[in-house]
Structure formats: C-alpha cells, structure tokens
Amino acid sequence: MKLNVNGTEHEVDVEDDMPLLWVLRDELGITGVKYGCGIAQCGACTVHVDGVAVRSCQLAAGDLDGDVTTIEGLGTPDALHAVQEAWVEHQVAQCGYCQSGQIMQAASFLDLNSAPTDDQIDQAMSGNLCRCGTYPRIRAAVKSAATKLQRA
Amino acid sequence: MGRIKTIARRSFLVGSAAILGGVAFGTYLVKRDPANPLSADAAAGDAVFNPWVKINESGITLVTPHTDLGQGAAMMQAMLIAEELDVEIDQVTTTPGVAAGAYYNTALGDEAVPFRSNDDSFAAEAMRSTMGAVMKVVGAQVTGGSTSVPDSYVKLRKAGAVARETLKAAAAAETGLDAADLTTERGAVVLPDGMRMEYTTLAAAAAQIEPVNDVTLRDPAEWRLVGKPMQRLDIVSKSTGTQTFGIDVKLDGMVHASVRMNPRKGAELLGFDAGDAEGMRGVQKIIGLPYGVAVVADNTWRAFQALDAIEYDWADAPFPAEQADHWKAVEASFVADRLDKEWRHDGDVEAALEGADVVEAEYRAPYVAHQPLEPLSAVAKVTDDRVDVWVSHQMPGFAEQRIAARLGMETGQIFLHNQYAGGSFGHRLEFDNIDVVVDIAREIKGTPVKLTFSREEDFAQDYNRQIGMARGRGAHAGGKVTALDLDIATVSASRSQSGRLAAPVPGPDVQLAAGAWNMRYAVPNLRVRAYAVPELAPTSSWRSVGASTAGFFAESFVDELIHAAGADPMEERLRLVNDDDARAVLEAVAEMSDWGAPLGPRQGRGVAIVTSFGVPTAEVVQVTDTDDGIKIDHVWVAAEVGRVIDPVNLENQIMGGVVWGLGHAMNSEITYADGRAEQDNYHMAEGMRLHQCPVIEVRALENNPTVRGVGEPPVPPAAPALANAIFAATGRRLREMPFYHTVDFL
Ligand code: FES
Ligand code: FES
Numbered sequence: 001m002k003l004n005v006n007g008t009e010h011e012v013d014v015e016d017d018m019p020l021l022w023v024l025r026d027e028l029g030i031t032g033v034k035y036g037c038g039i040a041q042c043g044a045c046t047v048h049v050d051g052v053a054v055r056s057c058q059l060a061a062g063d064l065d066g067d068v069t070t071i072e073g074l075g076t077p078d079a080l081h082a083v084q085e086a087w088v089e090h091q092v093a094q095c096g097y098c099q100s101g102q103i104m105q106a107a108s109f110l111d112l113n114s115a116p117t118d119d120q121i122d123q124a125m126s127g128n129l130c131r132c133g134t135y136p137r138i139r140a141a142v143k144s145a146a147t148k149l150q151r152a
Numbered sequence: 153m154g155r156i157k158t159i160a161r162r163s164f165l166v167g168s169a170a171i172l173g174g175v176a177f178g179t180y181l182v183k184r185d186p187a188n189p190l191s192a193d194a195a196a197g198d199a200v201f202n203p204w205v206k207i208n209e210s211g212i213t214l215v216t217p218h219t220d221l222g223q224g225a226a227m228m229q230a231m232l233i234a235e236e237l238d239v240e241i242d243q244v245t246t247t248p249g250v251a252a253g254a255y256y257n258t259a260l261g262d263e264a265v266p267f268r269s270n271d272d273s274f275a276a277e278a279m280r281s282t283m284g285a286v287m288k289v290v291g292a293q294v295t296g297g298s299t300s301v302p303d304s305y306v307k308l309r310k311a312g313a314v315a316r317e318t319l320k321a322a323a324a325a326e327t328g329l330d331a332a333d334l335t336t337e338r339g340a341v342v343l344p345d346g347m348r349m350e351y352t353t354l355a356a357a358a359a360q361i362e363p364v365n366d367v368t369l370r371d372p373a374e375w376r377l378v379g380k381p382m383q384r385l386d387i388v389s390k391s392t393g394t395q396t397f398g399i400d401v402k403l404d405g406m407v408h409a410s411v412r413m414n415p416r417k418g419a420e421l422l423g424f425d426a427g428d429a430e431g432m433r434g435v436q437k438i439i440g441l442p443y444g445v446a447v448v449a450d451n452t453w454r455a456f457q458a459l460d461a462i463e464y465d466w467a468d469a470p471f472p473a474e475q476a477d478h479w480k481a482v483e484a485s486f487v488a489d490r491l492d493k494e495w496r497h498d499g500d501v502e503a504a505l506e507g508a509d510v511v512e513a514e515y516r517a518p519y520v521a522h523q524p525l526e527p528l529s530a531v532a533k534v535t536d537d538r539v540d541v542w543v544s545h546q547m548p549g550f551a552e553q554r555i556a557a558r559l560g561m562e563t564g565q566i567f568l569h570n571q572y573a574g575g576s577f578g579h580r581l582e583f584d585n586i587d588v589v590v591d592i593a594r595e596i597k598g599t600p601v602k603l604t605f606s607r608e609e610d611f612a613q614d615y616n617r618q619i620g621m622a623r624g625r626g627a628h629a630g631g632k633v634t635a636l637d638l639d640i641a642t643v644s645a646s647r648s649q650s651g652r653l654a655a656p657v658p659g660p661d662v663q664l665a666a667g668a669w670n671m672r673y674a675v676p677n678l679r680v681r682a683y684a685v686p687e688l689a690p691t692s693s694w695r696s697v698g699a700s701t702a703g704f705f706a707e708s709f710v711d712e713l714i715h716a717a718g719a720d721p722m723e724e725r726l727r728l729v730n731d732d733d734a735r736a737v738l739e740a741v742a743e744m745s746d747w748g749a750p751l752g753p754r755q756g757r758g759v760a761i762v763t764s765f766g767v768p769t770a771e772v773v774q775v776t777d778t779d780d781g782i783k784i785d786h787v788w789v790a791a792e793v794g795r796v797i798d799p800v801n802l803e804n805q806i807m808g809g810v811v812w813g814l815g816h817a818m819n820s821e822i823t824y825a826d827g828r829a830e831q832d833n834y835h836m837a838e839g840m841r842l843h844q845c846p847v848i849e850v851r852a853l854e855n856n857p858t859v860r861g862v863g864e865p866p867v868p869p870a871a872p873a874l875a876n877a878i879f880a881a882t883g884r885r886l887r888e889m890p891f892y893h894t895v896d897f898l
Contacts, residue, residue: 014451015433018451018453018454019453021453022451022452022453025452026408026450026451026452026453027451029402031393031396031399031400031402032392032393032394033393034399034525034526034574035399035452035527035604035607036525036526036527036607036834037607037833037834038606038607038833039607039833039834039835041833041834041835041838042525042834044525070393071392071393072392072393072394075392076392076394077388077389077392077394080388080391080392084391084392087387087391088383088387088388088391091383091384091387091800091801091804092391093222093384093386093387093390093391094222094223094224094575094804094805094808095221095222095390095524095525095526095572095573095574095575096222096386096389096390096391096395096397096572096574097222097397097524097525097526097574097575098525098574099390099391100393103391122842122843123843125842125843126841126842126843126844127841128842129525129834129838129839129841130525130842131523131524131525131575131577131812131839132222132525132575132808133807133808133809133810133811133812133815133840133845134804134807134808135807135811135840135842135845136807136845136847136848137804137807138842139842139845
C-alpha cells in the first residue's frame with residue numbers, strides 16, 4: 001500500500017490489519033510516535049490523519065484514508081510548531097515519552113478550537129496519560145499555545 | 153571486582169582520551185601503583201583519572217552516570233559540573249558513560265541504615281559511612297532512593313573544579329603566567345590581557361600534567377547555574393519526537409521480538425504448542441525458554457500476533473493463587489515471631505492505653521504496578537566474544553555482571569549502553585527485559601534484536617509495590633493525642649528484590665515502617681512496630697518504597713486520633729511536632745493554603761506530613777464532594793530539600809510525585825486470581841488523568857544544610873492527605889487504598 005507521511009510518499013507491504021502505529025515505527029522507522037498501551041487508553045501513539053488526531057494503535061493500515069503527520073512532521077528543533085514552542089517554554093516534559101502524543105493531541109484540538117475554555121482543555125487532553133504527572137504544565141502550555149496561535 | 157574496573161576503564165580511555173589525545177578529569181588521581189590494575193593497563197602518557205569530564209580537540213563531554221529516568225538527572229549532573237568548570241550547557245555534550253564501579257553511589261547507603269535521617273548521632277554517622285564504603289566496594293552504580301542529587305552535589309562540582317584548575321595550570325605552563333592571574337569563562341581560560349585559550353585547545357597539554365586536586369568549591373552566592381531556572385538539555389528533543397528512548401534504538405539488520413512469560417510470575421513454562429504461529433507472516437523464529445516463549449519477527453506487531461496464536465501450558469504460581477489468601481497472610485503476620493523490629497517506643501504505650509477510651513483502626517494498602525509509559529524493552533547483539541545491550545537501567549553495572557554470568561562470559565565483554573528511559577518509578581531496577589533479550593540474542597548470534605514487551609506482558613511481569621496492613625490503637629485526653637501505637641505488617645520489597653540479586657540484606661528492613669516510625673512528633677506514648685509478612689508475590693521498590701504504604705497508615709491514624717480528640721488537624725500536628733524542619737513545612741502549607749479559612753459547601757481539607765529519604769514533606773489537599781464524585785481541587789506542598797538545584801525541575805518533580813501519590817491512591821491496585829495479576833492494561837490501573845489533576849502549589853524550603861533529592865518524598869503524604877480531606881468533606885474515613893472502592897472520583 002501507499003501512504004503519505006510527513007509529506008513523503010511511502011510504499012509498504014503490510015497486512016490490512018496491521019495498526020498504523022507499527023507501520024510507522026517498525027516498517028518506516030519513524031519513532032517519534034510511541035507505543036504505550038495498544039488499546040486506546042494512553043494516547044502516546046497519537047498522530048494526525050489529514051490534520052485530525054487519531055490513535056495510530058487503533059487505525060488499521062487498510063483503513064487509512066488520508067495523509068499522516070507525526071510529531072516529526074509537526075515541527076522540528078529548528079522550526080518548532082507553536083504548540084512545541086509552548087511545550088519548550090513551559091518545560092513540560094519529564095521522561096517525555098507521552099509528550100509526542102500530548103503535543104499531537106493539543107495541536108489538533110487547538111486547530112479546531114483556538115480559544116478553548118479550561119474545561120474544554122481538560123476534556124480534550126484527558127485521553128492522554130502522563131505517568132510522570134506533567135498535567136499542570138500541559139494545561140499551561142496548551143493555554144500559551146492557544147494565545148500564540150491566535151496571534152499568528 | 154578489580155578486573156571489572158580495569159576493563160571498564162580501559163574501554164573508556166580507548167574511546168576518548170588515548171585515541172583522541174584528550175584528557176579525562178576526575179576528583180582524584182588513581183595511584184600509579186603497579187598493584188593497581190588501572191595503571192597496569194594505562195599506556196605511557198595516559199592520564200588515568202576518575203572520569204566525569206572529558207575534553208579533547210573536538211569538544212567537552214560531561215559524563216552523567218545517574219540514569220535519566222525522566223527526573224532530569226542528566227541535566228542536574230551536567231549543571232553541577234558546568235558550574236565549577238565554567239562552561240555553559242550549550243557548549244557540552246553529555247553521556248551516561250560506561251557502567252563502572254567508579255560511579256558508585258555513596259548517598260544510597262544513607263537510607264539503608266536504621267537511623268532517622270535527622271539523627272546525626274555518632275552511631276548513625278558511623279553506620280552511614282560504613283554503608284558508603286560498602287557501596288564503594290561493590291561498585292554499586294545505582295540510580296534510586298532519591299539519591300542522585302545528594303550523591304552528585306559535592307562530587308560533581310569537585311570534578312568540574314579539578315578540571316578547571318588543571319586547565320588553568322596547563323595554560324599557565326604554556327604562557328609562563330601565574331595560574332592565580334588566570335580566569336575562566338565559557339569554556340576558555342582567559343589571560344589578563346583578555347586573550348582566550350579554549351579548553352578544547354588546551355586539552356592535549358592538560359593531559360600531560362598532574363591534575364590540580366586541591367580545589368576549593370565556590371560559595372553558592374557565586375553560582376551562575378545551580379539554583380537558577382534552567383532549560384533542561386532534553387526539553388527540545390522531548391518536545392519534537394527526536395529524543396531516542398531505549399525502545400527507539402535502531403541498528404542495521406535489526407529484527408524485532410516479543411515474549412510471553414508465565415503470567416504466574418516466576419513460574420515455569422511446562423510446554424507449548426506453536427500451532428499456527430510457525431507459518432505466520434514475518435515470523436522468523438520461535439524460541440522456547442524455561443519461563444516462556446519468545447518470537448522473533450520482522451515487526452513487533454507480528455511478534456505480538458504470533459505470541460497470541462501459541463498455546464501455553466503454565467506451571468502454578470509459587471505464591472498463593474488467590475488475592476484473599478494474600479490478605480490472610482498479611483493478617484496472620486501481626487505475631488511475635490514475625491516482628492521484624494520495634495522501631496520506636498517513647499513513653500509507655502501499654503500503660504497509656506490501659507483503661508483509656510481506645511481508638512482503633514485498621515488500614516490496607518494493595519499491590520500496585522509501576523508501569524512507566526515506555527514499556528520494557530531492550531536491544532541486544534550477542535557474538536562469541538562481545539555482547540552489546542542498549543537499554544535503560546538503574547543499575548548498569550549489576551546488569552553487566554548478570555549478563556556475563558548468564559552467558560558464561562567475562563564482565564569486560566559486556567557493554568551496556570544506558571538509554572534515556574520513558575519513566576521508571578523503580579521498574580528499571582529489575583532485569584527481566586535484559587535476561588530475555590540476551591536469551592533471544594544468543595539464539596541468533598550476530599543479529600541485533602529489539603525486544604518489546606506488550607503492555608499486557610509488562611503488567612503481568614511487573615514486580616509490584618508491597619502489600620500491607622496496619623493496626624493502630626491510640627488515646628487522647630483534654631483535646632490532645634496522648635498515645636499512638638501502630639503495628640505495620642507488610643511484605644518486604646527490599647528482601648524480595650535483594651533475594652533475586654542473591655545479595656540478601658542482613659538485619660531488619662528499614663523500609664517496612666519507613667515514613668511511620670520516623671514521624672517527627674512528640675506523642676508522649678508512641679510505639680511503631682514492623683512485622684515482616686513472608687514473601688508472597690514478588691515485589692520491588694515503587695516510587696517512595698516503604699513510605700508509600702507506611703506513611704499512609706501513620707498519617708491516616710494520626711488524623712483519626714486528632715479528630716477523636718476534637719482538635720484541629722493542623723494545630724494539633726503543629727503542637728505535636730518536635731523538629732524544626734518538620735514544623736517549618738507544616739507552617740508553610742498552613743500559610744500557603746490559608747488553613748482555617750472558610751470553605752465552600754461540601755468542601756474539606758486534609759493535611760499530612762511524612763518524612764522519607766530525609767525530606768520532611770507536608771501536603772494539604774482540598775476536595776469538593778460533588779454530585780458526580782470527589783473532585784480534588786487544590787494541593788499545597790512544602791518540602792525541606794536543603795538546596796534547590798533547579799527550581800523548574802524541582803517543581804515538576806514535586807508535582808509529578810503528588811500526581812503519582814494521588815492517582816494510585818484513587819484507583820490503582822494489582823490483585824491476583826488463578827496466580828495471575830488481574831489488571832493487564834491502563835484501563836484497569838489508570839492513575840490520574842488530566843481532568844482529575846488539582847492545582848498544585850509547591851514551596852521548597854532550604855533551612856537544612858543537607859541537600860536532598862525530591863523524586864520520591866512528595867509521594868507518601870499525598871494518599872493520607874487525600875483520605876483526610878475526604879473525611880473532612882464527607883465524614884467517610886477511607887482506610888483502604890485504592891479509594892475508588894469506597895468513593896467515586898470525578
Ligand atoms: S498506544 Fe495507542 S492509545 Fe496507547
Ligand atoms: S512525561 Fe513521562 S509519561 Fe508524560
């Protein structure tokens with residue numbers, strides 16, 4: 001099958017039921033996307049399909065219909081996305097393992113709702129587990145990112 | 153031991169100084185003694201120092217041997233060296249280095265001794281220094297026990313200072329100037345006329361001279377980095393998906409593997425039927441092992457699929473199969489012959505309780521899994537004369553010895569490349585992933601293999617937090633707590649762990665009643681006894697270890713007694729407290745939370761103070777009893793840390809500890825049925841989610857001269873402070889974790 005990831009076309013030969021997560025990590029070697037639970041409980045595997053956050057552990061390769069963006073395609077160390085900028089400013093990460101997914105979730109959410117309330121942030125981000133407990137900083141970073149995006 | 157150090161050291165020199173003409177600095181020069189294997193291996197002109205700082209033409213490398221588990225250890229260590237070395241963080245690269253005895257953890261011994269951390273009596277100090285010596289002898293390079301900061305605080309600043317002064321001496325020799333007239337800044341020696349001699353250029357000359365070991369550390373008032381908010385060196389990589397974790401390591405020709413071990417932890421595999429797995433797409437090898445089956449494939453998911461297709465015949469668990477029998481074993485342990493130690497007896501508890509109106513209560517704390525978000529994984533390549541393993545581990549030296557023993561090789565042939573971890577909380581003190589990856593890699597010699605545990609497998613194979621109970625009896629008179637008698641019975645995670653390492657710890661286990669017996673209260677009649685429950689399911693250190701259970705028991709029961717006495721929980725604790733540091737943290741949270749201010753309807757506040765790892769930590773939790781369940785509104789935390797290294801990271805660590813403590817107290821436990829853990833993924837052991845997270849305010853106090861780590865101390869007070877708050881709001885006393893069996897949470 002063909003898929004477009006971060007603007008690059010790839011051809012992979014995989015079973016239809018292989019989750020996108022494992023296509024990305026083990027077939028294409030894109031490791032910013034993380035495996036945490038495999039059952040839609042943690043959000044570590046969050047990527048965008050046509051700009052919308054999806055759990056890549058739940059999306060079968062055969063059902064993929066759209067362009068994929070992983071954290072590597074959102075922004076880079078030299079050209080940070082506004083959400084990543086906010087994550088750096090607030091020094092959100094501890095171990096950082098959940099943060100790719102948190103950032104992808106936040107970016108998609110803010111794209112749909114650029115002026116969220118605290119409750120909306122809580123709802124949008126509660127599917128993403130952080131075992132290190134960076135939640136207070138995630139909240140603050142989402143708010144900062146919203147402000148940045150409004151100005152942009 | 154000598155041989156291990158030799159080889160580790162040699163490989164270090166080959167990798168850096170000897171080949172690149174650089175110089176390795178340390179805090180001491182190892183004697184050039186023919187009996188010293190270090191110098192025996194050193195080539196002419198080699199500088200054989202204890203390595204934390206490497207400088208050569210191409211750059212400045214700081215070695216940060218404490219494993220970065222997400223707690224910011226790499227940054228903390230780099231800052232301490234850079235402070236005295238006069239380099240900026242953006243000028244250096246960091247590496248965990250090789251596993252080596254030189255990186256033994258001297259601070260770890262401090263918490264292994266049966267003295268309160270504020271006990272500086274001669275006996276306590278003598279014991280601590282003995283433990284430190286033991287750590288040095290066994291070369292225990294361990295990240296744990298909140299010791300990374302105390303272990304590094306002086307040692308690494310000294311390493312930086314020695315390097316700086318030696319570079320100045322080299323510059324003085326080259327220029328004929330007096331070293332006293334030279335200064336240093338941003339990685340260069342600066343001459344009186346303003347000319348800069350870069351460290352990287354001076355390195356070759358510095359390698360030729362004796363290091364200047366007689367250095368004086370700077371006064372904290374002069375610090376540029378330590379104590380200031382810094383940007384962590386891994387913050388950009390961790391915000392862009394470019395940080396490589398152990399699970400992300402990629403090697404040419406690498407294959408993928410996964411494993412199914414007997415879910416009855418520790419028992420054998422009796423047999424298996426590979427069935428359809430053999431012919432499944434991508435499956436390259438199915439390996440039967442004494443404890444389970446591994447599948448090697450070309451993709452992790454295909455390995456998972458194949459494991460699901462295999463039928464297994466598992467042996468019975470080596471511990472009671474049903475949870476109820478675990479509790480029975482705990483209940484049966486409050487007996488004289490299971491007494492591990494009477495840790496404290498002030499006054500006369502029996503006399504004080506005699507004829508009094510005795511308050512009694514019983515508490516329970518369950519097994520809890522670690523489950524950091526990065527599942528267990530490891531990459532290994534085995535050849536006939538060399539083994540490389542890429543993994544994140546808290547005891548890399550022990551891991552190398554273990555691999556060598558498993559393969560019948562020399563430790564010097566084992567190379568562990570320590571990785572950044574996606575969390576640990578004690579999980580990466582165990583060796584299952586390393587044992588399994590080596591067992592797989594030896595079957596496919598020459599081919600690198602990445603082992604990934606499924607989340608379900610990780611849950612099944614976790615060594616959980618100790619299970620335990622406590623029984624309290626106490627009395628009050630005239631509105632004051634007068635007697636407190638607390639018996640604690642838990643399994644010993646320390647013994648379970650050290651038993652697996654075949655290095656049993658002698659004497660009583662200080663962790664059984666940690667956080668309880670050392671309560672900094674002057675209750676006139678106070679006794680704490682610890683009973684050791686015989687080993688049940690295997691257990692291990694879980695963020696804050698014994699204090700995570702004993703602290704809950706102690707501060708819940710203290711609260712019950714205070715309420716029974718009709719006193720205010722904060723005021724009575726302040727009246728009872730017998731230590732300046734503890735009083736100061738209580739006063740701080742009282743002030744921060746405006747304790748005593750009127751609350752809204754159905755709101756309540758609870759306070760708890762627990763001292764663990766030498767850090768008295770007080771927390772006030774405020775909850776609202778809403779129609780949909782308990783909402784945790786706000787937490788105020790104060791901790792006595794001695795010295796703040798990095799205020800941003802400290803706050804992040806403390807917030808994380810509070811979230812960890814609250815989340816697991818709310819909803820996490822492991823129970824056994826048919827010898828297996830019943831919870832197999834996060835939906836059954838969730839911890840806290842973002843919408844449940846309170847506002848958390850943190851204050852660090854720096855009254856005590858001893859610097860401490862804060863990875864663990866914020867955890868123990870969280871559960872009792874929450875239970876005490878829920879009592880205040882609802883009148884319901886929660887005596888068993890997890891609390892969601894009794895109350896709903898939002
Ligand atoms: S790995 Fe997909 S949600 Fe956890
Ligand atoms: S930062 Fe470690 S899991 Fe979120």
